Amino acid sequence: MDEELEKLQGEWAVAFLEVDGLTPAWNVFAGAKIVIEGDHFTSLGMGAPYEGILEVDASAVPKAFRMKFTAGPEKGNTNHGIYELDGDRWRICLSMTGGAAPTEFATSPGSGRALETLNREPKGLPVPEGKPPVILE
Secondary structure: OOHHHHHOOEEEEEEEEEEOOEOOOHHHHOOOEEEEEOOEEEEEOOOOOEEEEEEEEOOOOOEEEEEEEEEOOOOOOEEEEEEEEEOOEEEEEEEOOOOOOOOOOOOOOOOOEEEEEEEEOOOOOOOOOOOOOOOOO
16 A cells, blocks of 8 residues: 555544635534545545545645545546645645646635545554453443
């Protein structure tokens, strides 16, 4: 697996969303996330489930990606975007209309772009060897 794609593995919760220059109310994307497993992505909580193949180009400036949709309302479409990865923070800006990738992390009215900040969701805490987990009620 590509080293950059390896860094994106796991569940990413949407912490910020802007579409066409507008920021929807928090409850619109509360609980939304993107799950990356291998080169496969699943987007949940954004009105409908979306699935597909994620391709990244870490050599591009800014770093670039393609989301090729294989299931959901966008099946058959490809969205191009740019991204920044800083530890457990993943910032993306993508064209939602299949056009060229944005050149900056910004949207504007009628741009057909989405800007998202995602935070990696922590994995379960390890259980010390020989000790059962503590269940709080």
